[in-house]
Amino acid sequence: MINRQDMISRGVRKIMVGDHAVAEAVKMARVNVVSAYPITPQTLIVERLSEIIDKGELKADFIRVESEFAALASVYGASAAGARAFTATSSHGLFYMYEMLWWAAASRLPLVMAVVTRALGPPWNIHDEHTDLLAIRDSGWVIGMASSVQEAFDMTLTAFRVSEDERVLLPVAVGLDGFVLSHTTEPIYVPYQEDVDAWLPPRNPKVPYVIEPGGEPVTLGNLPKSDLYHELHKVYMDESMNEAKKVIAEAYNEYGKLTGRNYEPLIECHRCSDAKYLAVTMGAWSGDAEIAIDELRREGYQVGLIRIRYIRPFPDDEVSERINGVKGVIVFDRDYSMGFGGILAGELMGLVPGNVSFKGVVAGLAGVDMSPSEFKSIIRDFINETERNGVMRVRKWWYIPNTNGGD
Structure with a gap:
């Protein structure tokens, strides 16, 4: 990034x-x-x-x-x-x-x-x-x-x-x-x-x-x-x-x-080169997620961030290359498809091999703030749970501040 x-x-x-x-x-x-x-x-x-x-x-x-x-x-x-x-x-x-x-x-x-x-x-x-x-x-x-x-x-x-x-x-x-x-x-x-x-x-x-x-x-x-x-x-x-x-x-x-501004075309990566876990975001809250990634790195977690710049054309090859060899991928959606889940998670889940942990998080709807500390907590829990219990596959998990729940 x-x-x-x-x-x-x-x-x-x-x-x-x-x-x-x-x-x-x-x-x-x-x-x-x-x-x-x-x-x-x-x-x-x-x-x-x-x-x-x-x-x-x-x-x-x-x-x-x-x-x-x-x-x-x-x-x-x-x-x-x-x-x-x-x-x-x-x-x-x-x-x-x-x-x-x-x-x-x-x-x-x-x-x-x-x-x-x-x-x-x-x-x-x-x-x-x-x-x-x-x-x-x-x-x-x-x-x-x-x-x-x-x-x-x-x-x-x-x-x-x-x-x-x-x-x-x-x-x-x-x-x-x-x-x-x-x-x-x-x-x-x-x-x-x-x-x-x-x-x-x-x-x-x-x-x-x-x-x-x-x-x-x-x-x-x-x-x-x-x-x-x-x-x-x-x-x-x-x-x-x-x-x-x-x-x-x-x-x-x-x-x-x-x-003098050199963007990666379809996706941008922050600390992805040696990451064992990757978070995926899109839009302005990516900056908050980036802060969380840096703090988790200081705590010893090998985690990186993929930011989607273009959702169409779909960056399938670019994302697949980045997630190759990782242990887990967690996607944050500021959107929701009724009866299904987060739209980004739904589009990206098919790129993540079945032996890799995956979690789709729906949060921030209607302008609800997501702080770096909240990103950090959710990502850290995902990594710790995968390390403790093995591969998980959760397409939809709601994050609601103070009354958190999931399914």
């Missing part, structure tokens, strides 16, 4: 909240069209972009719409017309645009959407949870999750490069934790505009196609035969998703040369 103290970067140092960092990245990407409907905790992104465009700092059209469905439909049309397009949403807003998510992906339209994660009602809750972002994992979008304000900026800017690559041509969702990142102020480094322009040139509007009045006729979302649907809609999209792994790696490699 990146030591953020070592991320001495080329560019301008600024202080901003996570939502404003996303807006700054959109500005530097020289987006042509922004369309969004405000919803907490996403609102600061589109408010800031509205100000930027109004002041003339970004030459773009800001489309005010009546709903989240209309917001994604607007940028869908803008992308089809050749524009570089952006939208943002959270929670119920994401679900309101759910139909259009599938249309955007299957139409192979490059665009970027920020998803500021938030719990779903009822009952109403505006605080952090990852269930909303992970609910779209089957739609065909490339999906990343930032762990810091700096990474929210970097991942948003990189998303345009990945989405518009001819080998991908899929929309990209960038997740950041509601309030924990969206409304939290951190220092970040912003690259120089001329460097970004060289790294991210204007979109090639002929890829994949452009709808122009009076131009050649184009069909969009027509009714094909079933075998053609199977081939085009699924097989080719899946091939592009696999290609996205290479494109993401290339994009971050070049971005590292530009900025």
